[in-house]
Amino acid sequence: MINLTLKDGSVKQVAKGTTLEELARAISQGLARNAVAGKVNGELKDLSFPLQEDAQVEILTLDSEEGLEIMRHSTSHLLAQAVKNLFPGTLLGIGPAIANGFYYDFDSEHVFTPEDLEKIEQEMKRLAKEDYQFTCRTVSREEALNYFQEKGEKYKVELVNDLPEEARISMYTQGNFTDLCAGPHVPSTKMIKAFKLQSVAGAYWRGNEKNKMLQRIYGLAFAKAADLEDYLFKLEEAKRRDHRKLGLELDLFSLHDEGPGFPFFHPKGMVLRNILEDFWRKEHQKRGYVEIKTPIILHRSLWEQSGHWDHYKENMYFTKIDDQDYCVKPMNCPGGMIMYKTKLRSYRDLPIRCGELGLVHRHELSGALHGLLRVRNFTQDDAHIFMLPSQIKEEIIGVIDLVDYFYKVFGFEYHVELSTRPENSMGSDEAWEMATNALEDALKAKGMDYKINPGDGAFYGPKIDFHLKDCLGRTWQCGTIQLDFQMPEKFDLTYIGEDGEKHRPVMIHRVVYGSIERFIALLTEHYAGAFPTWLAPVQVRILPITDKQNEYAKQVRDLLSEQDIRVEIDDRREKINYKIREAQTEKVPFALVIGDKEVQEQTVAVRRYGEQKTETMPFGDFVALIKDEILSKKIRQI
């Protein structure tokens, strides 16, 4: 007999060799019915796994994320089986579970169409009902190679060959379909109930653009139909938050064929930009930053010196002036270098925190452009901090705190990544290690959770990245802190130390918003276009009921305007319902309805965005209310 410690802490004694499925049945029929897999000492196992010794055991159902993930993975096998049945000769790539679903990559002469997806989905449903068991078989490397070679599955052969020496190689079979897979899987295809094929997309084999592009079929899978419906509904809802749609509706910005990736900001979008910039300047001044502005076009020699010419050329735009090569800046740092060198610096001057709202241009691949989230010109809220080596940690922490402060003001949740040395980079291993450690130390000192993003650093240094989510949950890098030992070297930056000798400063590149454009996009999606009052392009719209109240309305407007409140009057000869509807559609935080009664009593009838009720109050009270809301940057949940 062996002792199994269950999830609730209780211990169950069973015969050696009892499978997880038998264990589940011994616990309860319900559990046995819903079990998809198990976890033995933290390792995921099939239900058919026989227990040989004392262990911590957990039976997984679709109620857990892990259970769902296993089922999603199994669904990808089901997809592959259906595709193989309908399109014989299709070769298999990989097919993992992903958030909310799964995908499978295929190599096929046939190009999958949306109509094919429907057929495949039907076939999947048919196969699921067949109640095929997922059976696992451990095989030798030779056997696996022979099997896949014989079938011409060259991608699988490649995968097998790349498996480490000691790897246990297993194959899973359901019905007429067998795939290389580490598992585990649900016991039977009938556990797969609520799924939907979503789209086909090209995807390079192993994510490398030098490899062949395969066809990736994406699908959704949930525990039950209602969950799938819920998710599809949420997707539709999320699309209403899309900044591209809202940007047009709210008249914030536009994009045109004449300038793909070069956004046009409209008056209302400019209000947002300017508020973000004003807030930025104020907070940076408080923290000892100065601000500069450097040119957008600079001579080729500067970019050769900085290393951009060698390491960043594919992303840069060029021009000729008087027969000389010039570059449109993709980054602000070289300009900052020139500024630093305009005079002799003393250790007493450091750190120098030098900010710049700099417009940079980068040639992004046409297929990568995406609203304001990925553009070809954008304004970085950049700063370069020049400092003594002894100031590194404190300065990094200062920036981490600053970013955290900013994101909290907007109500953003974020996650942090540490990006390490990329392939095409410059500098010595020691310098990279030093810089990476310094960043990691600062993160640890702050007790922050972070994930490592190997090889994703800038070519001159590692970085801490701050990521925010868009309406569909895709994450975008915004803030970043990059520690750089290379530029000071390349530009021979120096300061005079206490000892009277020249020394090399260290520098940080950092942004908080990241790019104003991207940040505006994320703000728009975050608030679903209903900006908090302090950010709203129009804060108050006054709605006189008839033109008899126009005069009082104008008085109200002028008084608000004097208080720097962004206010408009809608004095069109429309019904009040119509005006209210428009104010709501345009997501103006406050609509002030003014009729005879309000004129009489010198009050305003306040209707807030998203609320049905109105509150009539003395005008002075309203001013106090809105001013407080603006000053405190209040975020209201709607």
Add this chain to the structure above:
RNA sequence: GCCGAUGUGGCUCAGGGGUAGAGCAGCUCACUCGUAAUGAGCAGGUCGUCGGUUCGAAUCCGACCAUCGGCUCCA
């Protein structure tokens, strides 16, 4: 850049080898109105661009451009 899809008035979309339609928005007129759309009328499009097929192309074909979803890349 690559794979797939899409491209019809400012917006949303219908239509489809015989030469273009709706709703909203806009403009004009009437209505002076109390918390999410008053009514009537008018105007607006070389159907993404360029080629080809055809007696005839917005419709079929090709190339290109842009957009969308991915891949790759990145603030």
